[in-house]
Amino acid sequence: MASAIGVDIGGTKVLAVRLNAAGEVEAWSKRRTPVSASDVIDAVLFSVAQVAEGADQAPETLPLGVGFPGMLDRNGTAHFCPHLHSVDGMDLRRLLAERRDPNAATVVLNDATAACWAEHSVGAARGFEDVLMVTLGTGIGGGMVAHGRLLEGGHGFAGEIGHMVIDPHGPPCPCGKRGCWERFASGDGLGRLAREAAMAGTLDCAVAAAGGDPEAVRGEHVTEAALKGQPEALAVMKEYAWWLALGLANLSNVLDPSIIVLGGGLIEAEQAVMEPLRHDFANLVEAPEARALPVLAAELGEKAGAVGAALLAAQRTG
Amino acid sequence: MASAIGVDIGGTKVLAVRLNAAGEVEAWSKRRTPVSASDVIDAVLFSVAQVAEGADQAPETLPLGVGFPGMLDRNGTAHFCPHLHSVDGMDLRRLLAERRDPNAATVVLNDATAACWAEHSVGAARGFEDVLMVTLGTGIGGGMVAHGRLLEGGHGFAGEIGHMVIDPHGPPCPCGKRGCWERFASGDGLGRLAREAAMAGTLDCAVAAAGGDPEAVRGEHVTEAALKGQPEALAVMKEYAWWLALGLANLSNVLDPSIIVLGGGLIEAEQAVMEPLRHDFANLVEAPEARALPVLAAELGEKAGAVGAALLAAQRTG
Known part of the structure; x- marks a missing residue:
């Protein structure tokens, strides 16, 4: 493949990578996401220039893939980006392409879709042709590979699984x-x-960690308490795992993946959720005994979206 | 394409078609579904012989596709057929193939998946590359086409949408x-x-049609009353349409089809459900203004499954 650059725009950070011809990360950078839309485009191009340093091609001539946190149509226009409202309605592909070499590939897509392609190509789902990737963060993102190909949908909107x-x-x-x-x-x-558990008077340990205010309890407080073995925190994690398993079972009944990859800080930090999750999942999916269906943590961590976007841009280049 | 035979095994009837080289139905037959599994195989082969009469090839040499109401793996073994329990665990493809010409294609698959392929190829979804087909009967069946290809899933189980x-x-x-x-x-x-409405004391009209027993009310009674404009029956249809829309919106958020085709006797008989359905659906799917997404009734009626199975068998033949 060609050398390529990938950028992942999150609600809080812009992460960029440069891949060499072997698909390995040669350089990477991370910066804060700007608030205004025009600054987002500038931030992408700044990150591109940063990771292109030392490459044997000018940044604007390298294939570029960019993942955004929202719904992008097949032309590259953003339609629903709840965590990056400023770009809604903008033709992101055109805005980027007109500031680059007209012969260089410029690809934009949903961030979780990009992450799925990375895990399928070089991560936890290597060798699997039917993949479901679920990213657990502020919201839930989804990417799917079917028959070895990214499932994009008729308008480019496939994977809005969090709003099921x-x-x-x-x-x-x-x-x-x-x-x-x-x-x-x-x-x-x-x-x-x-917080529901805290308001009901259980989960004192997490409430203390949150400064004594039950309404200030966040996910981190309960995962920390669960890692220490605190029974009430473990009960909340178990409830959480059941809801996670329910959605994964729904999606498996619809799509029938051969592997499920879970990404996002929560899963990387908290293997404790995986055991109850696998148990509940087997109870909720149809015909579990007839499916080989591993549920694994993602391998590529926070770089997955940027790597996937770069790999796709390199492929479009041929 | 080659001439081919398709058979659709329902919980109550076996419907067979023979397609000519232009893909048109040349002959068809319908019979009751037998109860025992060995009789099911005999019934398929009997129907094949019946519709092959007048063809210029022997029945056992014609490509054959058979749709079953349940989960079939990629090898053709049935795993979960709640409306045809007797075939569970059987290698249906092998049982059929060993009684036919070894050079003839013998394809088995889920009935709703077969119906989806028919509507995509020659029915309501002609010309669409990303299709969701939903069949509303005793249960709910599903079939999906993505990028112009049937979505089968890693094990062959894709489309179990009724158990979302x-x-x-x-x-x-x-x-x-x-x-x-x-x-x-x-x-x-x-x-x-x-029945819930009837037990709550509304829906007298349908209760009367059911012989006065609220617990005997069935779907037909309420659709008949709704067609006569009875307000309480229309209210039940509206509630029904909301639940239907909810699931269609979930699936659209996940898969992003370009068209949804609804099949099953209920939809063919009851266009009255379509108007509230389309209204609710637009409120429940993400970014409806950015999607062209018609929701249409199926065109091929009860023959859809058999036609789709025949078309697939013909394609495997080349």
């Missing part, structure tokens, strides 16, 4: 619905489950 | 879980919603 409603009587979601999966099974969802 | 849990506090499902989508949005689900 799993309890219409559940808590309201900023999207306007009630009981979206990410209200229960994202990092924020864990925080919400923990 | 949408309300964990909902009614129990024979699969062992609670609140599966098909408890609300299948033909049986409509009957359940209608």
